[in-house]
Amino acid sequence: GQQLNQSPQSMFIQEGEDVSMNCTSSSIFNTWLWYKQDPGEGPVLLIALYKAGELTSNGRLTAQFGITRKDSFLNISASIPSDVGIYFCAGQTQGAQKLVFGQGTRLTINP
Amino acid sequence: NAGVTQTPKFRILKIGQSMTLQCTQDMNHNYMYWYRQDPGMGLKLIYYSVGAGITDKGEVPNGYNVSRSTTEDFPLRLELAAPSQTSVYFCASREAGTTDTQYFGPGTRLTVL
Numbered sequence: 638g639q640q641l642n643q644s645p646q647s648m649f650i651q652e653g654e655d656v657s658m659n660c661t662s663s664s665i666f667n668t669w670l671w672y673k674q675d676p677g678e679g680p681v682l683l684i685a686l687y688k689a690g691e692l693t694s695n696g697r698l699t700a701q702f703g704i705t706r707k708d709s710f711l712n713i714s715a716s717i718p719s720d721v722g723i724y725f726c727a728g729q730t731q732g733a734q735k736l737v738f739g740q741g742t743r744l745t746i747n748p
Numbered sequence: 749n750a751g752v753t754q755t756p757k758f759r760i761l762k763i764g765q766s767m768t769l770q771c772t773q774d775m776n777h778n779y780m781y782w783y784r785q786d787p788g789m790g791l792k793l794i795y796y797s798v799g800a801g802i803t804d805k806g807e808v809p810n811g812y813n814v815s816r817s818t819t820e821d822f823p824l825r826l827e828l829a830a831p832s833q834t835s836v837y838f839c840a841s842r843e844a845g846t847t848d849t850q851y852f853g854p855g856t857r858l859t860v861l
Contacts, residue, residue: 679852
């Protein structure tokens with residue numbers, strides 16, 4: 638079946654640093670999504686990408702839909718304490734009814 | 749809109765007991781999903797539904813059952829609880845279009861002892 642490899646699995650950074658994470662797939666996707674999960678909460682959508690090469694920002698977050706359609710990247714600039722959490726990528730193929738999720742990247746910020 | 753709501757928020761079951769996890773959405777979404785998230789892990793799809801009266805298995809359906817009698821509700825049933833079902837369960841919904849995204853409920857934390 639389809640699999641998404643998300644890396645890194647965890648990150649420990651200082652407040653103010655920039656963060657980069659990515660997701661790669663063996664299959665082509667038509668939609669890439671990035672979610673954030675705060676402790677004890679459900680995932681919340683951050684950014685949705687629908688076209689190869691698309692670059693979309695949401696405040697300090699920027700995500701890109703890879704040209705090959707097999708990868709996506711999420712960057713967070715100037716991290717702050719509330720950025721702590723688990724970030725998930727998810728992909729969907731054309732006409733699919735289900736999303737495929739990555740394993741998540743756990744972000745920890747040292748003040 | 750309340751979005752996706754789940755009840756209960758927490759539950760402890762004994763081995764062999766049964767229970768139903770409730771999920772309701774008020775966005776008139778056609779698609780609904782049940783996931784489980786084990787500690788430190790990602791989301792695994794249990795069951796999903798593309799509309800009232802239609803359900804299908806996901807990645808890890810064993811030990812669970814679902815029904816979808818209305819657009820709004822998608823309950824998940826555990827018949828004989830086992831310790832391996834200790835997890836956090838998330839319900840999600842989305843519209844039918846390919847560009848529409850899934851919205852998640854707050855989760856139900858289930859412990860089976």
